[in-house]
Amino acid sequence: MAASCIKVISPWRLFRFVRASQVFRIPGVQLHTTGALMGASVEDFNNAKAQLGTLKKDPGNHVKLKIYALFKQATQGPCNTPKPGMLDFVNKAKWDAWKSLESVSQEEARQQYVDLIKSLVSAEGPAVATPPPESAQAFQSLLVTTEDGITTIRFNRPEKKNAITLDMYKELIDALHHAGKDDSVITVMTGSGDFYCSGNDLNNFTGIPQGGIEKMAKDSGELLKHYVKAYIDFPKPLIAVVNGPALGVSVTVLGLFDVVYATESATFHTPFSQLGQSPEGCSSYTFPKIMGNAKASEMLLFNKKVTATEACNLGLVTEVFPDGSFQSEVWTRLKAYAKLPPKSLALSKQLIRSKEKEKLHAVNDAEVERLIERWLSDECMQAIMNFFQAKPKL
Numbered sequence: 241m242a243a244s245c246i247k248v249i250s251p252w253r254l255f256r257f258v259r260a261s262q263v264f265r266i267p268g269v270q271l272h273t274t275g276a277l278m279g280a281s282v283e284d285f286n287n288a289k290a291q292l293g294t295l296k297k298d299p300g301n302h303v304k305l306k307i308y309a310l311f312k313q314a315t316q317g318p319c320n321t322p323k324p325g326m327l328d329f330v331n332k333a334k335w336d337a338w339k340s341l342e343s344v345s346q347e348e349a350r351q352q353y354v355d356l357i358k359s360l361v362s363a364e365g366p367a368v369a370t371p372p373p374e375s376a377q378a379f380q381s382l383l384v385t386t387e388d389g390i391t392t393i394r395f396n397r398p399e400k401k402n403a404i405t406l407d408m409y410k411e412l413i414d415a416l417h418h419a420g421k422d423d424s425v426i427t428v429m430t431g432s433g434d435f436y437c438s439g440n441d442l443n444n445f446t447g448i449p450q451g452g453i454e455k456m457a458k459d460s461g462e463l464l465k466h467y468v469k470a471y472i473d474f475p476k477p478l479i480a481v482v483n484g485p486a487l488g489v490s491v492t493v494l495g496l497f498d499v500v501y502a503t504e505s506a507t508f509h510t511p512f513s514q515l516g517q518s519p520e521g522c523s524s525y526t527f528p529k530i531m532g533n534a535k536a537s538e539m540l541l542f543n544k545k546v547t548a549t550e551a552c553n554l555g556l557v558t559e560v561f562p563d564g565s566f567q568s569e570v571w572t573r574l575k576a577y578a579k580l581p582p583k584s585l586a587l588s589k590q591l592i593r594s595k596e597k598e599k600l601h602a603v604n605d606a607e608v609e610r611l612i613e614r615w616l617s618d619e620c621m622q623a624i625m626n627f628f629q630a631k632p633k634l
């Protein structure tokens with residue numbers, strides 16, 4: 241693989257966008273075609289390759305796939321390698337993309353590659369260095385700030401609906417550990433953009449790493465266990481400000497929060513059986529306890545998506561606010577909470593939660609064990625493949 245052309249692209253996982261007959265069209269990117277299809281020199285091509293490494297924004301899987309295919313076509317000509325197997329999602333997607341360019345000459349591919357990179361670079365505008373606020377901690381996919389006694393951990397991948405990557409789980413664990421020890425009084429989790437969080441990033445399960453899928457499942461299980469543990473053990477009041485739809489693991493852990501405020505248009509969806517998976521985040525214990533077995537089963541077994549008002553009636557959400565005044569009402573309230581005596585708050589939380597901690601850790605262990613099996617099941621693999629191939633909306 242032409243690693244030099246894709247060094248900014250990580251993870252290089254591109255499945256859902258490729259259908260055999262797909263024509264590449266890149267929304268939001270104005271291609272600056274020169275019109276001279278044979279015009280790009282090798283030097284232009286190499287410069288473009290180097291510029292690719294300077295891109296700051298992830299151009300999205302669709303564009304990355306296009307870049308890959310053009311690079312291969314430009315440097316090696318038409319694809320004549322054997323087609324990867326159905327389950328080798330990544331390589332199959334790349335193979336399909338390259339193959340789809342077989343009628344494009346190498347010179348033309350070189351020109352298109354140069355034009356595409358130029359367009360991406362100019363779409364980013366001039367580089368402006370904006371120093372982070374003093375209280376901000378540096379994370380790739382989170383915005384973490386401390387202000388007015390409140391540490392706010394914000395999922396920050398709005399272009400992917402704040403889906404949680406493997407690195408992001410690690411960042412969240414780190415951020416929670418810091419927040420538990422810093423001098424803030426309360427900790428708030430919320431999302432950037434129109435979603436709270438779309439749950440686990442389904443790409444987490446598509447690349448097959450060295451060590452095979454068993455190892456991947458086991459490692460993911462360990463990571464998930466630590467992630468959920470960070471919520472179970474969180475020592476201060478933890479408040480979710482659910483600014484939009486929430487899915488999967490971002491919903492299940494809500495049972496471990498102390499207060500959940502939601503905007504009226506937020507929804508709560510745990511589509512586990514639809515994904516061939518099983519509940520996590522201690523929800524197999526907290527949901528029945530909060531809302532009763534029958535309602536919990538509708539959500540956890542039968543994928544029922546509930547509105548903010550329904551979630552409030554079920555007891556999962558503390559209070560719902562109108563979309564228009566959500567942010568101002570909630571933050572006014574949170575700022576008042578953060579003026580309360582910190583030790584009293586932390587100790588009171590511990591009194592409420594400590595009786596359950598042992599139970600919650602046991603539930604977390606059992607859920608993770610079951611999920612490791614599920615991730616290796618045909619049902620789960622098929623469901624993930626369906627998502628990337630057919631793009632069904634949950």
Ligand SMILES: CCCCC/C=C/CC(=O)SCCNC(=O)CCNC(=O)[C@H](O)C(C)(C)COP(=O)(O)OP(=O)(O)OC[C@H]1O[C@@H](n2cnc3c(N)ncnc32)[C@H](O)[C@@H]1OP(=O)(O)O
Nearest residue numbers: 301399400401403438439440441442460463464488489634
């Ligand atoms: C350590 C491992 C622990 C594992 C723990 C297990 C947890 C279980 C779960 O969390 S289950 C829930 C998993 N989540 C999903 O199944 C959601 C899948 N996404 C969707 O159904 C839709 O994307 C949507 C309903 C969230 C949003 O639909 P909408 O039409 O509004 O937007 P797009 O689909 O165009 O999304 C914009 C881009 O974001 C990408 N994206 C969104 N969610 C995910 C996701 N969970 N995983 C991967 N990618 C996601 C989407 O692919 C679009 O990307 P693109 O712009 O490059 O096309």
